[in-house]
Amino acid sequence: xxxxxxxxxxxxxxxGQPLAVEVPPxxxxxxxxxxxxxxxxxxxxxxxxxxxxxxxxxDGRSVPxxxxxxxxxxxxxxxxxEGLARDPHYQAVASALTWxxxxxxxxxxxxxxxxxxxxxxxxxxxxxxRLAEALAGNLCRCTGYxxxxxxxxxxxxxxxxxxxxxxxSDPTPGGSS
Amino acid sequence: xxxxxxLPVQTLGTDRQREHWWVGPETARRVAGRTAYATDVPPLxxxxxxxxxxxxxxxxxxxxxxxxxxxxxxxxxxxxxxxDVPGTNGFGIVLRDxxxxxxxxxxxxxxxxxxxxxxxxxxxxxxxxxIEVTYEPLPIVGDALSAAEAWPLHEGGNLLAEHTxxxxxxxxxxxxxxxxxxxxxxxxxxxxxxxxxxxxxxIPDGRxxxxxQVGCQSGHxxxxxxxxxxxxxxxxxxxxxxxxxxxxxxxxxxxxxxIAGLLALRTGRPVRLQLDRFESCRSGIKRHPVVARVTTGxxxxxxxxxxxxxxxxxxxxxxxxxPAVLENYLDHATAPLYRIEAYQVHGRLLYTNNGVAxxxxxxxxxxxxxxxxxxxxxxxxxxxxxxxxFRRRNLRxxxxxxxxxxxxxxxxxxxxxxxxxxRSPLWRPSPGEDPRWLEGTGLAMGGxxxxxxxxxxxxxxxxLNLSPEGRIxxxxxxxxxxxxxxxxxxxxxxxxxxxxxxxxxVVLGRSDGPDSGPTSASRSTVVVDQVxxxxxxxxxxxxxxxxxxxxxxxxxxxxCGPGGIWSRTPKRRLCRYRELAASLGPVxxxxxxxxxVAPGPTPPVGRFLQLLIATVARVAVDRLSxxxxxxxxxxxxxxxxxxxPPGYLGQxxxxxxxxxxxxxxEDMPTDDGRYRFxxxxxxxIPTLQDAPEQRVDVLDDTPADADxxxxxVGELGIEAVAPAIVAAIEAACGVRVRHLPVDPxxxxxxxxxxxxxx
Numbered sequence: 001x002x003x004x005x006x007x008x009x010x011x012x013x014x015x016g017q018p019l020a021v022e023v024p025p026x027x028x029x030x031x032x033x034x035x036x037x038x039x040x041x042x043x044x045x046x047x048x049x050x051x052x053x054x055x056x057x058x059d060g061r062s063v064p065x066x067x068x069x070x071x072x073x074x075x076x077x078x079x080x081x082e083g084l085a086r087d088p089h090y091q092a093v094a095s096a097l098t099w100x101x102x103x104x105x106x107x108x109x110x111x112x113x114x115x116x117x118x119x120x121x122x123x124x125x126x127x128x129x130r131l132a133e134a135l136a137g138n139l140c141r142c143t144g145y146x147x148x149x150x151x152x153x154x155x156x157x158x159x160x161x162x163x164x165x166x167x168x169s170d171p172t173p174g175g176s177s
Numbered sequence: 178x179x180x181x182x183x184l185p186v187q188t189l190g191t192d193r194q195r196e197h198w199w200v201g202p203e204t205a206r207r208v209a210g211r212t213a214y215a216t217d218v219p220p221l222x223x224x225x226x227x228x229x230x231x232x233x234x235x236x237x238x239x240x241x242x243x244x245x246x247x248x249x250x251x252x253x254x255x256x257x258x259x260x261d262v263p264g265t266n267g268f269g270i271v272l273r274d275x276x277x278x279x280x281x282x283x284x285x286x287x288x289x290x291x292x293x294x295x296x297x298x299x300x301x302x303x304x305x306x307x308i309e310v311t312y313e314p315l316p317i318v319g320d321a322l323s324a325a326e327a328w329p330l331h332e333g334g335n336l337l338a339e340h341t342x343x344x345x346x347x348x349x350x351x352x353x354x355x356x357x358x359x360x361x362x363x364x365x366x367x368x369x370x371x372x373x374x375x376x377x378x379x380i381p382d383g384r385x386x387x388x389x390q391v392g393c394q395s396g397h398x399x400x401x402x403x404x405x406x407x408x409x410x411x412x413x414x415x416x417x418x419x420x421x422x423x424x425x426x427x428x429x430x431x432x433x434x435x436i437a438g439l440l441a442l443r444t445g446r447p448v449r450l451q452l453d454r455f456e457s458c459r460s461g462i463k464r465h466p467v468v469a470r471v472t473t474g475x476x477x478x479x480x481x482x483x484x485x486x487x488x489x490x491x492x493x494x495x496x497x498x499x500p501a502v503l504e505n506y507l508d509h510a511t512a513p514l515y516r517i518e519a520y521q522v523h524g525r526l527l528y529t530n531n532g533v534a535x536x537x538x539x540x541x542x543x544x545x546x547x548x549x550x551x552x553x554x555x556x557x558x559x560x561x562x563x564x565x566x567f568r569r570r571n572l573r574x575x576x577x578x579x580x581x582x583x584x585x586x587x588x589x590x591x592x593x594x595x596x597x598x599x600r601s602p603l604w605r606p607s608p609g610e611d612p613r614w615l616e617g618t619g620l621a622m623g624g625x626x627x628x629x630x631x632x633x634x635x636x637x638x639x640x641l642n643l644s645p646e647g648r649i650x651x652x653x654x655x656x657x658x659x660x661x662x663x664x665x666x667x668x669x670x671x672x673x674x675x676x677x678x679x680x681x682x683v684v685l686g687r688s689d690g691p692d693s694g695p696t697s698a699s700r701s702t703v704v705v706d707q708v709x710x711x712x713x714x715x716x717x718x719x720x721x722x723x724x725x726x727x728x729x730x731x732x733x734x735x736x737c738g739p740g741g742i743w744s745r746t747p748k749r750r751l752c753r754y755r756e757l758a759a760s761l762g763p764v765x766x767x768x769x770x771x772x773x774v775a776p777g778p779t780p781p782v783g784r785f786l787q788l789l790i791a792t793v794a795r796v797a798v799d800r801l802s803x804x805x806x807x808x809x810x811x812x813x814x815x816x817x818x819x820x821x822p823p824g825y826l827g828q829x830x831x832x833x834x835x836x837x838x839x840x841x842x843e844d845m846p847t848d849d850g851r852y853r854f855x856x857x858x859x860x861x862i863p864t865l866q867d868a869p870e871q872r873v874d875v876l877d878d879t880p881a882d883a884d885x886x887x888x889x890v891g892e893l894g895i896e897a898v899a900p901a902i903v904a905a906i907e908a909a910c911g912v913r914v915r916h917l918p919v920d921p922x923x924x925x926x927x928x929x930x931x932x933x934x935x
Contacts, residue, residue, distance in 0.1 A: 003299070034218060035218070040210070040213065040214070040217045040218075041209075041210025041211075043214070043216075043372075043373070043422075044216075044374075044451075044453070045372050045373075045374075045454065045857070046454045046856055046857045046858075047453060047454060048454075048856055048857075048858055050856065050857045050858045051372065051857050053372055080210070081209060081210040082210065085209075094205075094208045094209065097208050098200055098204050098205045098208050099200060100823075101200050101204055101661075101823035101824075101826075101827060103204065103207055103208065104423075104659035104660065104661060104827055104831060105207075105371070105372065105373070105420075105421065105422045105423045105658055105659025106204075106206075106207025106208070106212055106420075106422070106659065107214065107371075107372040107373045107422030107423065107659075108372045108422075109207055109208055109210070110208075110209075110210035113208065113210075132865055132866065135864075135865045136864060136865065136866060138864075138865070139372065139857065139862060139864060140372070140865075141369075141370050141371055141372050141423050141425075141831075141835070141862060142372075142423055142659045142827070142831050143827055143830060143831045143834075144827075144830035144831040144832070144833055144834030144835070144863075144868055144871065144894075145830075145834065145863075145864075145865045145868035146826065146827065146830035146831075146868070146871050147823070147826075147827060147830075148865060149865070149868070149870075150190065163870060164602070164603060164795055164808050164809035164870050165602045165603070165809065165811070165870070165872055166602065
């Protein structure tokens, strides 16, 4: 919720475009983006930084927008899925998630996309384990994360992972099937 | 393929060529964040923001309520109380016993006493703080087991429903048992925890009526209840079920519709209302906690003779769908997959001040299956039989009636699923080298029926048309809350007509469209299939006849195809759907039918269309902390033809992880009738790191033209997870858990007792 009281003018870049707003300094970035920012892909789930539905990129790194107060935004860069259409990491993530149908209701999905984009951008070796760690703060209630795991395999191909379904006597990692 | 079997079984998601793995445009839209949800802020002139004053006390008389101060606050356009409800001040799918706004008594902490509409959300919240209410506390009914004798929450007392199912002579059968096992089972008050909380916007139509855009599960049913509350004719109320960020039964009941509607009518302006997570946790419905004593006996060969269940379900302060949940609990408590000479299954549904319980994926069935399957393992262990062999001796065979004597239609024999589960690669000895982690494997089986059951009115319809632009428009009243019904419908139509997926527009969730019945009870897929089988062939013939007339060819020479009508030989497109739309105009076709019940004159009992699952779980138990990690789940399913492989796979996997949460971490305990938790930092749902590797096998070779070729699988995956996990825990460490969720401290203590017997 946007607090009442004295306001502060500040400007930052949202999806590449300059945005100037006049809001109380404690306004959360989440409310700023859904209100004056006019975005719908950044979504409220818990407002305590636990669920990840409001994840955005702040200077290229993923953060929960509900925990970022407006006063911290001056001169910084905020990106959401709306502004990433040409980004190669975004394209790779979006196509892996789509092909694996790694979502159901989709409410949490833009946040998941941004956590993965942040990991691919900022990690020197964004392997599957790193990508999975990057999603520790993104809750999905629908899928059971199966499609997401398969999407991570697609994003970070490598040696087949040891599987609980493979025959332990089979020397091939992941089994012969 | 699974070795040494020639059963028609296939692992989903592995051979995508064969499965026709297809992902549609709606999935891509959701990934890109372009789908509009009910809680998006709509760009409407004069939009107001609603807020609800919840009482925050478990049980009290309302002594006084003064809203004058709030009315005078800046930006406030309306403050409403019970006095302002024009029609019935009560809702509930079974009994309308939950007040929209409480007048003189509150029965749980989430009860609403007043609501505000203001220019901004902040002004609305500030006005709530200016409302003065005084409460006189009443005794709190916090325990369902003693609720019947406690202070009555409603006229008629706290025993809302009591029911017994019986077959055979229980006492005589018990007397003949060589072995009897009696145990107590408890299951938790699970929260749906959909990522999008309850919300929507009510928009007055300027003629006294209104349209409500909302996340819900049944626009048509909501409309009837809402009209009654608002004192309107049903025709004056329209529900638009916008894309909904998860529901799982938790939006089956009315949520924000009545108060948003009331505020919109009062102000004549659109009103947006969304519960935040705190309010959602405290006022939203939950799964019924169940306490059950179960007594099951068999002869010395392990043949089941007698089975008795005494269960208490805590329905909280209001009925919601509680009586229907009780019915489904009892149905599953009869151990429907097994032949038992006699049973007596008794359940009581009690009002308490512990929030409100209602519909939740599984609908009471999975709570019962947890106890039933655990009993099977207990008897097997006492007899020295494997869980597989014990079940093999007792499973029903195809052609036998169901446990309540009713005809049932499975798609495969239960024994085949057991056979495949017994050959799962997850059965392997604990590696044994790790002193900390103990590993084990367990299995459980589950059965379910589709539809509302027990002969309840259960009709559903749908509509097909050709738009002026030549789009094939397919319309159902169902809501897409993430189960991806949109793409299932596209798949079903594009394969059967046939046409290209791109030729189809799917329109869902409008209460002024066809009534398909509620989006619940795993019924949508069956209704969709039934409607399309009824209308598609005739509709295709009408299009082909027109195309034939235009081309001067016999209609039999033409077929529907991608983009338009094609000649069979040579295979080429003769005209586009758009051209047909120009010459034919609309081509409406509608079908409405009853949900399939057993053919014949006997009144329906239970559910006819049945589906099956066997789940094998592999777990590791931490000897240091008592924590349990589920490493892998293997599901064998028999639920008819798979229409949309990604949807089927996702439903089974998603429901299974929801069941895993209920088994290991999820519970909403109450202290003196108040929920202990109010957000997702305390109420823990599984994360990616908690989710096991899963494999979903489909056992099926049903032909497309079979009588009942499909089943709905939205709830199947949760059915057998909990008992499979506790069986695996026992295999790992020798301790059987019967109270869910598994308490690591208690498991650790029990583990120490087993390892170092006193």
